[in-house]
Amino acid sequence: MTTPYNTPSSVSHEHGEIIVDGPDGVAVSLTPEAALITAGRLETEAIDALIERGRTVTTKPADG
Template sequence: MGQKISPAEPEQHPGVATAEQGVVLLDGPDGVAIAMTPEAAEETGRRLMAAAQEAASQTSAEAHPS
């Protein structure tokens, strides 16, 4: 307890999303895969877009401090 875990290097390549038999499949790096309902995939997509926008603004703010 109390150990700090060093963060992994962030993935630079996007996952691949496909639809099969009414299920959304997302394949990521290193064999990571997840199956979601269409509703879960839509909400995940919204959350990913919001987080990506926030992360992009954080990196641009760090590059150009006021």
């Protein structure tokens, strides 16, 4: 297994495509629909992994 990167990827959009630029020159171009589905899957798996590590997850700031 490889060592995971701890730097988030940058994301932009151009000409109707979502462009993800990651470490080591990794680049992916997705349709908006595919990007939304991928984002949801990433969120689900990241939350599951953090829970397994015993961390609490805050996705939104707590209301005052």
